[in-house]
Amino acid sequence: MPKDFLKDAADAYDVVVIGSGLGGLTAANILARDGMSVLLLEQHYKLGGMATWFKRPGGHIFDISLHGFPYGMVKSCRRYWTPEIADSIVQLHGVRFDNPMFSLTTTFNRSDFTKLLITDFGIEQGTVEQFFDTVRNMNFYDDQSLTTRELFDQFFPGREDVVRLLMEPITYANGSTLEDPALTYGIVFSNFMSKGVYVFQGGTDKLIKSMEKEMRANGVDIRINCDVQKINISQGKIASVQVNGRTIRTKAVVSNANLRATIFNLIDKQHFDKQFVDEAEAVRLNNSSTQVYMALHPDDSIPRDTGDLLFCSTADRFQTDLLLSRDITSRTFSFYYPDTRPEGKGRTLIVSSTNANYEDWIGMDKVDYEASKQDLIDSTLDSLEKYVPNCRERITHVEAATPITFEHYTKHINGASFGTKFEGLAVSRALPQQIPGMYHAGSCGIIMSGWLGTINYGVIVANDVINHLSSTTSTSRAITT
Numbered sequence: 001m002p003k004d005f006l007k008d009a010a011d012a013y014d015v016v017v018i019g020s021g022l023g024g025l026t027a028a029n030i031l032a033r034d035g036m037s038v039l040l041l042e043q044h045y046k047l048g049g050m051a052t053w054f055k056r057p058g059g060h061i062f063d064i065s066l067h068g069f070p071y072g073m074v075k076s077c078r079r080y081w082t083p084e085i086a087d088s089i090v091q092l093h094g095v096r097f098d099n100p101m102f103s104l105t106t107t108f109n110r111s112d113f114t115k116l117l118i119t120d121f122g123i124e125q126g127t128v129e130q131f132f133d134t135v136r137n138m139n140f141y142d143d144q145s146l147t148t149r150e151l152f153d154q155f156f157p158g159r160e161d162v163v164r165l166l167m168e169p170i171t172y173a174n175g176s177t178l179e180d181p182a183l184t185y186g187i188v189f190s191n192f193m194s195k196g197v198y199v200f201q202g203g204t205d206k207l208i209k210s211m212e213k214e215m216r217a218n219g220v221d222i223r224i225n226c227d228v229q230k231i232n233i234s235q236g237k238i239a240s241v242q243v244n245g246r247t248i249r250t251k252a253v254v255s256n257a258n259l260r261a262t263i264f265n266l267i268d269k270q271h272f273d274k275q276f277v278d279e280a281e282a283v284r285l286n287n288s289s290t291q292v293y294m295a296l297h298p299d300d301s302i303p304r305d306t307g308d309l310l311f312c313s314t315a316d317r318f319q320t321d322l323l324l325s326r327d328i329t330s331r332t333f334s335f336y337y338p339d340t341r342p343e344g345k346g347r348t349l350i351v352s353s354t355n356a357n358y359e360d361w362i363g364m365d366k367v368d369y370e371a372s373k374q375d376l377i378d379s380t381l382d383s384l385e386k387y388v389p390n391c392r393e394r395i396t397h398v399e400a401a402t403p404i405t406f407e408h409y410t411k412h413i414n415g416a417s418f419g420t421k422f423e424g425l426a427v428s429r430a431l432p433q434q435i436p437g438m439y440h441a442g443s444c445g446i447i448m449s450g451w452l453g454t455i456n457y458g459v460i461v462a463n464d465v466i467n468h469l470s471s472t473t474s475t476s477r478a479i480t481t
């Protein structure tokens with residue numbers, strides 16, 4: 001008999017959350033804390049979505065998306081999670097750039113960038129201050145037609161080196177390009193510039209386990225291996241979800257699944273009006289990623305001044321399309337020293353990340369796919385050699401992930417690492433107007449992606465659900481089974 005992952009689950013809940021990425025987890029926690037009965041359904045055998053990790057023999061634990069986030073995570077985690085989670089967030093001090101235009105190390109905050117731009121790049125102080133003030137004051141209601149390229153042209157015309165310094169990390173952080181609206185750049189860049197780059201000490205496994213513990217304490221009914229097939233609508237409102245052969249009633253659904261998958265795979269089209277469907281169809285997915293995971297021999301180590309995050313490139317010029325190319329010239333290396341997991345086995349690990357196009361990886365037969373992964377590994381080791389000499393001999397475990405891997409584990413269409421492009425946000429926000437009680441909280445619109453973006457979006461949507469359910473009749477929140 002296959003295991004019943006819904007054993008003892010109730011027949012009805014106030015809210016069903018589909019997906020346990022950081023957006024889904026945060027929404028579920030806030031809703032349960034507010035006294036609602038919440039069922040969290042995750043199709044994978046593990047919680048966390050893209051915020052995940054995996055173990056390999058030899059005591060190695062690799063993090064997938066723990067490369068860096070802005071300081072805002074401390075406040076969000078303290079308010080919406082626990083003080084212990086917030087207190088484990090620590091700053092990365094060594095952010096390095098190495099490319100044919102410049103090599104430097106920075107703490108990646110406004111004061112250090114101001115100094116660098118003035119002394120190393122020769123920009124007038126007034127221009128630098130004006131640029132920082134402009135991007136810091138950007139908000140969602142601003143002009144959305146100005147592109148990031150136009151923004152840079154206003155302040156630093158002809159200065160590709162400056163654009164590279166300012167843009168390259170953000171392209172890695174949220175997949176945005178020079179052609180995207182400037183505010184998608186401005187909001188994220190300013191978040192980082194406020195205090196630098198932070199990570200969670202103890203690793204993603206510790207974070208997700210702490211979150212699970214907190215959710216259980218707040219009463220969330222958490223179920224893994226539960227792949228939601230359909231969201232049922234009755235009389236224009238949310239009625240139930242179909243999962244593992246059961247129909248579970250609910251008044252509200254928060255989908256943390258990919259926005260397009262939510263709209264086109266989980267809900268029948270007839271429930272949306274035509275204009276909404278057209279707008280949803282026009283939403284572009286963000287890019288995907290490749291990664292190479294490398295473990296040094298347990299007795300080996302690398303000097304701390306190798307850095308924590310290294311944006312390296314051999315491309316003469318900075319072009320966002322080059323960052324996506326199969327012919328990789330730019331990589332971000334994350335160096336994980338033993339203090340990443342102070343209670344761990346003291347391993348030194350390296351993860352190389354590149355943005356990637358799904359189309360470059362799909363449709364290969366198994367032999368070609370494996371050969372392409374091996375190419376990715378080989379070229380990554382070639383590139384790492386400059387920063388970790390003799391790395392081929394020193395690395396005892398290496399493997400690669402591709403857009404197909406990310407798609408497989410999270411069901412994100414095309415393995416999108418950061419959800420959708422900017423237009424996805426308006427569609428995500430419009431969902432409850434189409435179907436009362438139906439919400440989406442997960443990576444979309446560039447600014448609502450990354451660890452901080454999705455956590456904050458989970459908060460916003462949880463509050464929408466609370467308002468929605470309390471505006472319906474007072475008895476309706478407690479559905480009897």
Ligand SMILES: Cc1cc2nc3c(=O)[nH]c(=O)nc-3n(C[C@H](O)[C@H](O)[C@H](O)COP(=O)(O)OP(=O)(O)OC[C@H]3O[C@@H](n4cnc5c(N)ncnc54)[C@H](O)[C@@H]3O)c2cc1C
Pocket residue numbers: 018019020021022023024041042043044047048049050051064065066067068069173226227228229256257258289290291353406409410411412416417418419441442443444449450451452454
């Ligand atoms: C390689 C890589 C590196 C990254 N690095 C960073 C970084 O350093 N810093 C940073 O801030 N961000 C980073 N990100 C982005 C960040 O990880 C994501 O934006 C964020 O974790 C996504 O959270 P989410 O809430 O959108 O949900 P996701 O993580 O996308 O999770 C969605 C969940 O829904 C589940 N699901 C989908 N469909 C169903 C269904 N039908 N039924 C049940 N469950 C379902 C999936 O299994 C998954 O668990 C990185 C991403 C990638 C891919």
